[in-house]
Amino acid sequence: MSSRVSEIPAASPNAVAEYYAQKLAFETDCSDVQLSIASGNVDFILLDVRGPSLFEQQHIPGAINLPHGKMTARRMTEWPDDTLFVVYCAGPHCNGTDKAALRLGMLGKRVKVMIGGMTGWADEGFIFERG
Secondary structure: OOOOOOOOOOOOHHHHHHHHHHHHHEEEEHHHHHHHHOOOOOOOEEEOOOOHHHOOOOOOOOOOOOOOOOOOHHHHOOOOOOOOOEEEEOOOOOHHHHHHHHHHHHHOEEEEEEEOOHHHHHHHOOOEEEE
């Protein structure tokens, strides 16, 4: 008799590898972003896609405030075409990162979502900047 866990067969190892490789192509996490910042190996532009007043209150060190509605083809020419953007918003309850990723993708830009956003950053105990 199968358990509730195994009553639906697990995916093949190859399918699992393909699925998670694809998933990680779309996202990163707070820990990887923080480690990159701390090591000085920042090969991406970190975009806080919340509104300016929330950004002023606190944000992740090194982030640039750019709400998704301000992501225009003209504005994005500030960076080379091959730039990788990492976007975040308030947290898992916010779809601002999804809207920003969609907008950047539609503009032909490379993008990853930082899962967890501000909530995840705080949960990890990482510091914020103000102003």
